[in-house]
Amino acid sequence: MIEKSARKKRKIVQRTIASLMLVNILGFSTVPAVSFATSHLVATAETTSTDETEATTTTNSKPDKVPSIDQLGLEVKSAVLLEPTTGQILLNIDADVALPPASMTKMMTEYIVAEQVKQGIISWDDVVTVRENAAKSVGSRIFLAEGDQHTVRELYIAMAVGSANDATVALAEYVAGSEAEFVTMMNETAKQMGMETAFFINSTGLSRADMPEKFRPQEDRETVMSAMDAALLVKHIVMDHPDFAEFTAIPSYKFRERDKDPIINYNWMLESNKDITNFKAYAYEGLDGMKTGHTSAAGYCFAGTAERDGMRLISVVMGTKSEGARFQETRKVLDYGFDNFEIKEVVPAQSTVEGFENIQVSKGKATEAAIVTDKPVSFMLPKGSSGANINFEATIDSNNLTAPVAKDTKVGTVTYSYTVEGMDSEQTVTVNLITADEVEKAGWFKLLMRAISQFFADLFESIKNLF
Template sequence: MVNRLLLIMANVLLLTCFSGYLNIHASHHQPVSESASLDLAENSKSAILIERDTGKVLFEKNADESLPPASMTKIMTMLLIMEALDKGEITLEETVRVSENAASMGGSQIFLEAGEEMTVNDLLKGIAVASGNDASVAMAEKIAGSEKAFVELMNKKAKELGLKNTVFQNATGLPAENHTSTAAEMATMAKALLKYENITDYTSIYEDYLREGKENEFWLVNTNKLVKFYDGVDGLKTGFTNEAKYCLTATAEKEGMRVIAVVMGAGSTKERNSDVSQMLDYAYSKYATKPLFEKNQSITSFEWLKADKQNVDIITNDSISIVHQKGEDLSGIETKMKINQNISLPIKKGTTVGKLQVMQGGKVISETDLVLSEDMKKASTFQLWKRTWRSLFSL
């Protein structure tokens, strides 16, 4: 149990404060009032546009409508792959042996053969760039033992993210009964995936090769053409089935602001890309962000008498920004920390120990996890004895 908690920073004050802050709420259930009057996403059944750091909704259209996500499903597949990499459960360099089941997948594929071995790095590239169904199932089996077990992890992660209208039946997005999501919840998944900043090293590739120089060399061409034709777009995932029509979850970063645009049910690739491009144009013409904290930035520290390390930094789990309309008068924003004092040792690196809230007018407008920067174990008897004597002699 924590013996003593010193909060070195009781309050984090921002150097720049904001007033007249645009009332864009974190949930799409409280959309920007002008959304209905905007001529955006006219070719799509549903759409949403959010700023990535805050999750603020800049535009939406039928964003809660349940629709088949097609290969945008692979955003969740990639999220679980990135989590496994982050936890050290797999590495990019290790090889995966392709099963008969994975090799038999239809639809978009990188033409894996049963018994073939390919690195996690190349399989991830095959998923992100070419939307490989075979690569997706191979990675699902690698991480969970079977695609069925992996789908259980997908649905578990969906619940963790608070997604109420998303249900997965496979790791690929191939047609299946009750395999659904919404534009709003696809944006939430994309937001979570983009915490792993190196994912765009894969999703931004326009063309590349697998098995380069071999007889079965495969040319990868990104299914997301905006990666090449819209400045700033570096992901994330397209989708198409006869039922879902043309879908796209895109992300772009320009002028220090990253946004996510989702469209579902467009009539053609051209209409899909046009709708997303117009949404991105709107975001960058009207809004800007003010960065407050970077991901992994130290905010304060813990001090425990009974831990092996007495001072461990508490860091942000994500980057933190504020969205505002260009040209606005800005003032009046503050931040607060809430630290959980009921924590038992040992504690692992990355454990959430509190929240950093950005507030305006006494209301919370965004909230980000604060996590431990390194592992903490119980102090040894010798360490405790040394500290006791040190404290006695310092009196």
């Protein structure tokens, strides 16, 4: 710090002397000065415009640690735990393996229908007329007959709460004209979401053999989706449709006035079940979604999401052994997340990066511009951690900008990384480095004086080095 201050003082002295020399020279002639200045400016622009600078900082602190997931003793084919705002995976057990998802498939139908409403293409109050394919659907259903009419909202609740296959198919046909066309939408949406294993053959998750024969796809394939893809789908639901719980958290729903019993939500873990005798042992604080699934091929599956103290987690378990087991295993997974992690902003927006505080500016009123980060950076930290083990690597696209320079001009990037012992993957976030202020272009006279002053400063330095 002292050395840097001394260098700065030397430059001030040099430029002062150079300015005095300049005054004397200008008394005789300005022609040589103009010639020297022009040559110097061109050389600077050519030698700095393509430079690139990188730096990495590291720490020697002991890495933060969380308990191993092995101690959970999970009895699942696959499982994953995800925090949606950072996208961080907190637990992963064979989560990339494609498996039959059963009725968790309906989450994609829910997402697409909600998107159609959000975009104004359809309305919750639209009336849907039930067609043959929906009426012939088997498995979990509300016994719709061909020609029955119900609103989109009514059918959506029957799908989200009661996992009704007939209501699901009716919605798919209403949106796309046929279930086959809707399936095309499902697979296209999956690709857009980055779901790497998901493949859908219908809107419900039924096996091909259980679909009405007339409406089965010609290709002999089945619906598959990994736990990771299911978690990604839930992430899109909660982020794009934050009102999802208006449907998924309904504990029971009477579909028709004539129905003797209401539809009971298959999700036993809803927090609202804490006072229900049959379900209170499964009720989970903050849980408000998302979807169960079961077939003989899939076993018992559940994609759940809960929010506590402002942090939401998404859990998916697949291939458990019983209806109750899928909720017991989900409890283990969610407890692991809420007990051990918290989300923290570790770098605020508009922060400076050590060693990258400024960038040189040519032809500007100011000779440099301050640079800062454009966005905040948040990580999932073990509870109680200060985040002291976070490292960074910064890259500047060019060492020199040319005025005028607008505020918020991107000049590079900085990648923050954070490793926690006990987690499979390193957390990384990359943000842009941007200029904090505008730098206006300087007038020709100011540039001339600056160039001449710099010339004599350099000359003074060269003479000084001779002694």
